[in-house]
Amino acid sequence: MVLALLGAWLSVGVMWFDLVDYNSALGGVYDADGDGDFDVEDAKVLLAKKKKPKLLNKFDKTIKSEINAAEKLRKKGKIEESLHAFEALVQKFPQSSRCRYGKAQAEDDLAEKMRSNEMLLKAVNSYKEVAELPDVPPDLIKATLKRRADRQQFLGRTRGSLATLEKLVQIFPEDVSLKNDLGVAHLLLGDNKSAKRIYEEVLARAPHDGFAKVHYGFILKSENKIAESIPYLREGLETGDPGTDDGRFYFHLGDALQRTGDKSAYDWYEAGHRRGHFASVWQRSLYNVPGLRAQPWWTAEETGYTVLVKMLERNWLTIRDEALSVLDGTSGQFLPEDENLRETGDWGQFTLWQQGRKVAASCRHVPKTCGLLERYPEATSCKRGQIKFSVMQVGTHVWPHTGPTNCRLRMHLGLVIPSKGCRIRCTNQTRSWEEGKVLIFDDSFEHEVWQEAESYRLIFIVDVWHPELTQLQRQTLSPI
Secondary structure (H helix, E strand, C coil), X not given: CHHHHHHHHHCCCCCHHHHHHHHHHCCCCCCCCCCCCCCHHHHHHHHHHHHCCCCCCHHHHHCHHHHHHHHHHHHCCCHHHHHHHHHHHHHHCCCCHHHHHHHHHXXXXXXXXXXXXXXXXXXXXXXXXXXXXXXXXXXXXXXXXXXXXXXXXXXXXXXXXXXXXXXXXXXXXXXXXHHHHHHHHHHHCCCHHHHHXXXXXXXXXXXXXXXXXXXXXXXHHHCCCHHHHHXXXXXXXXXXXXXXXXXXXXXXXXXXXXXXXXXXXXXXXXXXXXXXXXXXXXXXXXXXXXXXXXXXXXXXXXXXXXXXXXXXXXXXXXXXXXXXXXXXXXXXXXXXXCCCCEEECCEEEEEEEECCEECHHHHCXXXXXXXXXXXXXXXXXXXXXXXXEEEECCCEEEEEEXXXXXXXXXXXXXXXXXXXXXXXXXCXXXXXXXXXXXXXXCCCECEEEEECCCCCEEEEEEEEECCCCCHHHHHHCCCX
């Protein structure tokens, strides 16, 4: 029991005996919960008291009652009144950092209430003004700039957020959590190299930091350093540190383990499922609408898109011939698969619609095919899918993987299918393509492909909205 308590407090950076010694210094009378002794609940209260940030400088303490009155209005939800009160205080005490911080918070709250980016920009600027005032307490500078960076990120001002976080790290170089946030900002900008450097610095100083470990492992995996990524992702998740309980890290750890032949991958998928990140061990998409019917394989009748399926099967020769004209040409229209899904082989794709948008340059090469699809908005308006030709050469193996969302179903129309050697597994069921026939599956479930034939395989992929999505959902869901 003592060891368990010790471990619990070590995890937040405070040793158990530190708290006991502090209680002894108080004469053994610190008993927050009134049960007659010093225990874990008392320790929590004491820890909270020790960690309370200091937001008032010497001057602000002299006007504390006025600040508290304005803050009370904000906490009661009287945001407009609170903003007016803080604006008056700022006008009266222009050098008061706490008054200006209160004004920024009230503007921030009002922006959320009004759903106004313009008001949020005012808050972002006010937060900046706070940090530029003289004699600002360090805790207030930290709280101000952290919130400013967060709000800049919300507004899509990623580079501005990065600059704010860089300033924070410069002011508080010993605060590892700020460096972790800075690493995330680099990742959001696609600057994995800088993020990697940041997390290497964090781990050199704090080798057991779980947040840094999972993000460093994520970066290693993106560099295709599969085996190297595993211990960082696994150990980071095992810490349970804030920010580590994220479906992406369970997803990538499981994927890395699968690629190295380690069957414990499914233990981590199961853990991710228990934590609520995955719908099931098999269905591991991360961008989902809850409650949609979930099954790996579908029939045309189950989708409700029988008219589309019949059209594809009726016109498969026309579609095939146009695809072959592109494939046989010298235009190089088929681009290599670029999501690092292949273990071996060559896999090319020629996209006609992406995220619900027609690729006009591609459709000029296959006008009949695109003309056929125009009448089917369940496919052409699917912002979470694609319409494309897919050619897979001999000797290709596609790793087990899942798509990003449960909001679509995927149709495969066979165009050029060798007599044997080509197959697709979705969960524990394996099927083969037929020329002129449509296979339908939900690619949010784990699937895997083998091309072991003696010639190439060519199919037409058509993604469609999940049939249970409403029209409003189809219109408002973000593209993927």
